Amino acid sequence: MVSLNQTFDGPLLISAPGKVILFGEHAVVYKKTAVAASLGLRSYLYLENRNDDIIHLEFPDVDLNRKWKMSDLPHPLPYKAGHDDSHHPMDMPEDLKQHLLSLINGDDFENDSARERAALAFLYLYLCLVKPGESRGLNICVKSTLPVGAGLGSSASFAVVLSSALLIHFGHIMVPKQVVVEEKVQERSNEREETLAAVNRWAYKAEQVIHGNPSGVDNAVASYGGAKRYTKGEGFSSLQGFTSLRLLLTNTKVPRSTAVLVAGVGAKAKSFPLIMAPIMDSVQAISDECTHLFEKHARGEASKQEILERIEELFDLNHCLLMAMGVSHPSLEQVRTITSKHGMTTKLTGAGGGGCAVTIVRDVLNSKFVDTPQETIDNAVKELTASGFECYETSVGGPGVGVSLLEPEWNAATLCSATRSELEAVKEWRWM
Numbered sequence: 001m002v003s004l005n006q007t008f009d010g011p012l013l014i015s016a017p018g019k020v021i022l023f024g025e026h027a028v029v030y031k032k033t034a035v036a037a038s039l040g041l042r043s044y045l046y047l048e049n050r051n052d053d054i055i056h057l058e059f060p061d062v063d064l065n066r067k068w069k070m071s072d073l074p075h076p077l078p079y080k081a082g083h084d085d086s087h088h089p090m091d092m093p094e095d096l097k098q099h100l101l102s103l104i105n106g107d108d109f110e111n112d113s114a115r116e117r118a119a120l121a122f123l124y125l126y127l128c129l130v131k132p133g134e135s136r137g138l139n140i141c142v143k144s145t146l147p148v149g150a151g152l153g154s155s156a157s158f159a160v161v162l163s164s165a166l167l168i169h170f171g172h173i174m175v176p177k178q179v180v181v182e183e184k185v186q187e188r189s190n191e192r193e194e195t196l197a198a199v200n201r202w203a204y205k206a207e208q209v210i211h212g213n214p215s216g217v218d219n220a221v222a223s224y225g226g227a228k229r230y231t232k233g234e235g236f237s238s239l240q241g242f243t244s245l246r247l248l249l250t251n252t253k254v255p256r257s258t259a260v261l262v263a264g265v266g267a268k269a270k271s272f273p274l275i276m277a278p279i280m281d282s283v284q285a286i287s288d289e290c291t292h293l294f295e296k297h298a299r300g301e302a303s304k305q306e307i308l309e310r311i312e313e314l315f316d317l318n319h320c321l322l323m324a325m326g327v328s329h330p331s332l333e334q335v336r337t338i339t340s341k342h343g344m345t346t347k348l349t350g351a352g353g354g355g356c357a358v359t360i361v362r363d364v365l366n367s368k369f370v371d372t373p374q375e376t377i378d379n380a381v382k383e384l385t386a387s388g389f390e391c392y393e394t395s396v397g398g399p400g401v402g403v404s405l406l407e408p409e410w411n412a413a414t415l416c417s418a419t420r421s422e423l424e425a426v427k428e429w430r431w432m
């Protein structure tokens with residue numbers, strides 16, 4: 001346990017989930033509502049102090065392994081722990097950005113935007129949050145079980161583990177007092193609410209560095225977990241009556257960048273404002289319809305079967321609107337064709353342009369009429385895999401960011417070389 005303003009010296013292992021957007025991607029940037037849920041796939045960060053003044057970053061997922069002397073970094077940005085940080089610059093000053101880019105892209109370092117953005121996001125948060133007069137260096141490693149740059153919110157879960165680690169390490173927030181059992185995770189004290197709000201705000205700043213113009217839905221889900229309805233400027237609420245959904249995720253492995261796709265939709269909205277506005281309004285109506293469906297389910301007025309049938313129709317409608325926004329891709333259409341041959345409905349998820357698609361699996365117990373038989377799913381997965389795609393079945397709606405202090409044998413190298421099953425075996429999370 002630490003008190004505010006005091007650095008936390010122990011090593012930290014932190015994890016935060018990715019997300020699946022069920023409805024509303026892109027439109028959410030334009031203040032329409034999105035519906036999203038956390039995934040079982042997560043990013044993991046290990047942080048420890050060093051005895052010298054070196055900052056050592058290892059981000060194996062983007063092939064980054066870099067060291068800087070603290071004395072070579074620009075001066076920290078003024079920030080006092082515990083103060084209202086809403087005044088803090090939301091956008092990184094341009095001269096600072098250029099300075100950091102010149103440090104990141106040394107002669108020996110080939111320019112790569114994935115690495116560059118990851119390192120830039122880290123350095124920006126570090127300079128904002130480092131304690132004045134700090135002289136000790138850090139080892140930091142981040143590794144994810146999420147595919148990076150594929151629409152499942154790896155950037156937001158990366159941003160959330162970075163912001164949590166730096167906020168805790170430099171004493172701006174406290175390590176959660178105790179292990180909270182997963183079922184009680186949503187019952188937060190005011191103190192925990194404040195802590196999470198700080199994590200979420202700083203993660204948004206890192207997302208801004210990576211994305212340019214994020215809505216904030218991804219970092220909210222990565223921070224808080226669960227299933228959420230989110231509107232930019234208004235915040236989020238839990239989805240009343242959300243029932244566990246069985247989803248199949250398919251990664252087309254076609255690389256794309258959220259920043260580029262969001263900018264593309266922005267250009268279209270500027271060129272065709274009268275056409276794009278009603279498309280965005282239709283997405284709002286889809287998210288509202290989904291919310292009402294779950295609310296009806298909570299009141300016992302809609303069966304799971306009805307929900308799944310309606311959601312399939314809404315998936316189709318939302319995908320077609322995303323196609324009109326210009327963010328589908330032939331590979332995503334191929335996933336839709338293959339799954340529809342097997343009687344299942346698919347939409348793109350996240351920024352699109354490649355990346356992942358989400359397919360709804362009908363799993364209503366005792367109702368043979370609507371169930372998707374396991375054999376059908378297996379056949380669809382076989383066909384998708386044969387087309388070069390990768391499929392994941394994962395849980396949705398689990399907890400948000402958590403801290404583990406219970407792995408004394410860990411170090412940065414352990415995390416860098418850990419397998420997915422070793423990461424998923426860490427159980428003693430203190431959910432924030």
Ligand SMILES: Nc1ncnc2c1ncn2[C@@H]1O[C@H](COP(=O)(O)OP(=O)(O)O)[C@@H](O)[C@H]1O
Nearest residue numbers: 059061114118144149150151152153154155258
């Ligand atoms: N595990 C990670 N290690 C380092 N950087 C990461 C990691 N995960 C995400 N990122 C950063 O986020 C970017 C991907 O973000 P984005 O294009 O929004 O796709 P996604 O849908 O996965 O969020 C990467 O290029 C990288 O800069």
Ligand SMILES: C[C@@](O)(CCOP(=O)(O)O)CC(=O)O
Nearest residue numbers: 025026151153214215350351
């Ligand atoms: C397209 C968008 O709605 C979601 C992007 O998600 P991802 O980075 O593709 O996982 C952008 C945003 O909400 O910030």
Ligand SMILES: [Mg+2]
Nearest residue numbers: 153155156258
């Ligand atoms: Mg992202």
